[in-house]
Amino acid sequence: MATPIYEFAQIPRVDPAAPARARTRKVRAAGQAPTVGVIYNPRSHRNLGADFDCSLSPHVHIAQPRARAQLPEALADFAAKGIDLLVINGGDGTVRDVLTCGQAIFGDDWPEIAVLPKGKTNALTIDLGIPDDWTLQDAIDALDQGGRVWRRPIAVSPAEDGASAAGMSRVAGFILGAGAFTKATQAGQSAHKLGAFDSMVVAVTGVWALLQSLFASRANPWRKGARMRIGLGASGVPMEHSGHGDPEMRQLLFASTLERLPAGIRPFGALKNGLKLVAVDQISRRTTALIPLVLLGKLRGGLRERGIHQLTASHFTLSIDDQFILDGEAFPAGDYLIGQGPELAFVTP
The missing domain is CATH 2.60.200 (Tumour Suppressor Smad4)
Structure with missing residues (x-):
């Protein structure tokens, strides 16, 4: 999920008048396993092309989008399933792409997020205090037994189109x-x-x-x-x-x-x-x-x-x-508005 230059024209455009899709919400019974959606980037440095065992649990849904254009569909599927936890398996660039494409899906109503440090750079997981050997199972266990850190990503949008552009083409990162x-x-x-x-x-x-x-x-x-x-x-x-x-x-x-x-x-x-x-x-x-x-x-x-x-x-x-x-990728010269996205809850050990 990476290209040399990430042009704003390639970002999925969102109609600012259309609200984000409602996320299916389910109340978990005591002891019930959480529903988990995993965005897995096989190209991330520490993944080395290895695949998850997709039979881990029927409550764990794994998507391996090969391009950014496939991310919105994967995230929309997770939202429809009412996931309790969104796991991002990759580095900072993967996190940036998921947060960018997820804006049209979740808006300000994101599920809790866990990040596995699998990229060449993992600044976010350093900030969150995530160990290098954190696993998918560790992240799932931490949903009920771990802590929370709240962060708002940087939101970057082109300025030349005015304030409305912020809702139409915006990149999120840290x-x-x-x-x-x-x-x-x-x-x-x-x-x-x-x-x-x-x-x-x-x-x-x-x-x-x-x-x-x-x-x-x-x-x-x-x-x-x-x-x-x-x-x-x-x-x-x-x-x-x-x-x-x-x-x-x-x-x-x-x-x-x-x-x-x-x-x-x-x-x-x-x-x-x-x-x-x-x-x-x-x-x-x-x-x-x-x-x-x-x-x-x-x-x-x-x-x-x-x-x-x-x-x-x-x-x-x-x-x-x-x-x-x-977050490690070059964007072209121009005029930009730089602010903050929604407050997100990150699961920690």
């Missing part, structure tokens, strides 16, 4: 980045080929990005970043600029609704809840050398003056002349 983040994602693909995954990828690409930024000129893509305009809140107040480098450029943009990130990094400082973003101007080499302290949350004072902006926003607009990344 980590968005641009500028040097796009370069880091490309470098991360090379790290994957070398056998680095999850937090190791963050460490490897982080060190490489730091070295590039320390020793390269501002013409280097790692320091140059991308031309972007960021408008905050309903009135679209322009994000301030420190004056370091070209005021039309940002070296990096990173946004997420997750609260714990791979490798223990804390790019948002003390900010924890909601939609958080950090924008980095074309900062000096001296400030670049302090980035490890910023990522560890050890340096907080005077960051804005140095060109590092950490803040929360209900939503923001982004006009960018380069690709940006959402």
Whole structure:
């Protein structure tokens, strides 16, 4: 369920006037097995093409969509069956695709969700505290015996069509980045080929990005970043600029609704809840050398003056002349509205 560029024209379009399909709801009797729907991505790194034993239980329904276009049908079938638990077996990209295609099916009435960390990157499961060896049976047991973590995904829609576009073509995910983040994602693909995954990828690409930024000129893509305009809140107040480098450029943009990130990094400082973003101007080499302290949350004072902006926003607009990344995949340059989707309940151990 992946292509090199995920164009908005390929997203299943939803009539904003049509409500999401009603999910069949059933009350489980004491001791009754839950009805479970599993979206299984056989292409995910840790699945290695292996198949589930589909005779696990008559209450467990497994779908293996081979393309994004098949996801809505699979999710609609789960909704009709009145599933108690939706299990996503795959990495962050699979989660993004399921949440994107599920908007037309579930709206704001999603079943509880469990995620099995089977991809090359599994930032969401790191945030949720899911162990690498979590199994389908573990997830089913946790529905009654485990905990819950609530998260709202980032929702990205094209801005040029106005507010109505948000209901017609919207992508949902958890980590968005641009500028040097796009370069880091490309470098991360090379790290994957070398056998680095999850937090190791963050460490490897982080060190490489730091070295590039320390020793390269501002013409280097790692320091140059991308031309972007960021408008905050309903009135679209322009994000301030420190004056370091070209005021039309940002070296990096990173946004997420997750609260714990791979490798223990804390790019948002003390900010924890909601939609958080950090924008980095074309900062000096001296400030670049302090980035490890910023990522560890050890340096907080005077960051804005140095060109590092950490803040929360209900939503923001982004006009960018380069690709940006959402959960590991590139999206084209353009004008976008970035907000939050519905609050989802994730099952945890």
